């Protein structure tokens with residue numbers, strides 16, 4: 001019986017992915033750039049079971065919701081197709097990301113699943129091909145394969161993968177305002193944005209340019225430029241989403257208060273720039289030197305957790321012989 005365990009961490013986009021060019025292949029409408037975290041790991045074990053009639057999923061020690069099981073089964077179908085196997089698998093996953101709170105738990109989840117499943121099914125994939133595989137589970141998972149500061153390229157199936165890019169040392173402070181489930185998931189919200197937001201074409205055009213600007217700023221080690229592009233791109237994404245019909249609004253009054261507080265910290269001489277994904281929580285990009293001061297200053301506004309730049313997805317164990 002083949003079994004493999006892998007760990008992966010979430011990532012937070014500095015330049016966001018919001019919208020697919022091809023839903024079937026999970027190709028993004030634009031490139032994106034992220035920092036991988038070193039907190040909130042997901043650890044996933046995939047065990048092949050020749051006697052099982054279907055794939056199973058245990059999430060945080062309990063039965064997984066139907067939607068999560070279906071996404072895992074569809075993902076494993078892709079792995080089986082690549083491996084020429086028809087054997088089902090038992091998946092056990094421990095996820096420490098607050099699920100559904102807009103911190104993209106699907107990124108660490110599918111990066112860990114891709115890494116463990118590829119090993120269990122005997123696929124020997126390069127980092128590039130592993131990130132292409134993780135992409136099919138969830139777009140943001142593509143960037144959790146390399147970890148660090150990474151770009152996910154737009155392009156066709158072969159060309160749309162993530163890789164690390166040179167960047168200055170970075171840290172983040174996650175300000176959790178609500179760990180509750182969000183009203184509308186990012187997958188559905190992306191579809192509605194594309195279908196109804198009049199701002200969407202401008203989002204695609206401006207974000208395509210911002211990816212190039214961000215990569216240049218990272219290569220130059222220009223932290224102020226990295227930060228202003230990060231905050232601007234996040235607000236542009238939320239504006240585009242708010243332009244959907246019926247409208248979708250992820251940021252609440254407490255989120256906006258954190259954005260204002262972060263601007264105040266900058267006025268006080270700290271390096272701090274705010275971003276937010278598909279939920280009310282705010283993540284603050286800062287330097288390793290300033291992260292403690294930024295976390296202390298924001299502690300009244302939510303639960304704060306500091307993070308450095310994290311590792312890529314990796315195998316912890318892989319063992320066994322074909323059942």
Ligand code: DP6
Nearest residue numbers: 013016017138139140186187277278
């Ligand atoms: C706002 O990767 O969760 O976090 O590809 O449909 O699974 P699917 O979407 P997902 O979307 C993440 C959107 C985001 C921005 C980002 O991480 O770039």
